Amino acid sequence: MTSPESQPPTPQPAEPESKDRVYRSAPAIAGGVLLLAIAGWLGVDAVITGEGRTPWLALALLLLVVPLVVAFTLRPAVYAGDDRLRIRNPFRIVVVPWGQVASLRSAYSNEVLTESGAKYQLWAVPVSLRARKKAARREMRATAQARRGMGREVSRGGALGTTEGLRQGFSREPLSDGPVRAETDRIMDDLRGLHEARRQAESARGEVTVRWAYEVLAPAVAGAVLALILVGLG
Known part of the structure; x- marks a missing residue:
């Protein structure tokens, strides 16, 4: 019989990792879906009913237009985690640890300023005057x-x-819990609060990284080149 002292310890369940807060623009997503539907309808119609080089030109334009529409409408997002801010803009992905964030600024656009002086715009959190x-x-x-x-x-x-x-x-209770703020301004307030709470954390240190979105750029460039060739051939 195994003594209680010789029994292996019961493994403790791992603490769940905190999920990132995701911020996206609902109007941009709705507009992107509508533009993709229109582009798809016109493009498919041109491919099916077009003659000569028209179907090939339609395909080239679809290859150019669809990635750009996705890049500027469906793709932008801001992921705010405990350790870093990940910004997915149309053509770049920027990861900024909270320790590298100098400030979050709101004027005519919402921007992140780093300690090195770099500035990155938050496409997913547009300013609405x-x-x-x-x-x-x-x-x-x-x-x-x-x-x-x-x-x-x-x-x-x-x-x-x-x-x-x-x-x-x-002593009557106020009619509202605080100042009335626009939605994007409230999002920036949330990001500033998270920055203040996490900027001194050891895990929030690191370097800023920037990666180009070649998955968007490559098909768009290919479509533009193909369209130019077809137009040049007459």
Whole structure:
């Protein structure tokens, strides 16, 4: 009989790895799907019904257009993990450890600035000035509502002649949990918070890496060259 001391220790289950937060642009994805559907319909129709070099030219243009549409609409994404920020732009993939991030800036575009001075745009998190203006109007309406509600409570407290009523008027809960922000601005706030929390971590150190998306560039260049040859041949 095996003694309890000689029994092998029970293996402990491995801690699950935290998954990256993924940010993408829903309008860009919807537009990309629509453009691909139109390009596919026109291209297939030209291949089937076209004569002479038309089917070959249609194929060349599809080879050029489809990768570009995918690159600028479906492909862009931002992956935020505990140790690094991975940016998938139309033609490049940039991996920036949190320790190398100097700041996350929002102006007319959302960008990451590294400690070395390099700047990378976040294509998947585009700035919408219209959404910012809409959020500002909502914030103004919420503030006005809160002030009107506070005024009513203060008036009621004063009419009752009690300090308790006055105190309740000023302690009314706000109508919103915080400032109203555009969606992309909220995403940037999340990224800044993650950066502040993880930039000093030992595992968040490393070098910035940049890789070109040859899987997009190669077919697009091939389609452009083939289209030029076919057009040149007349």
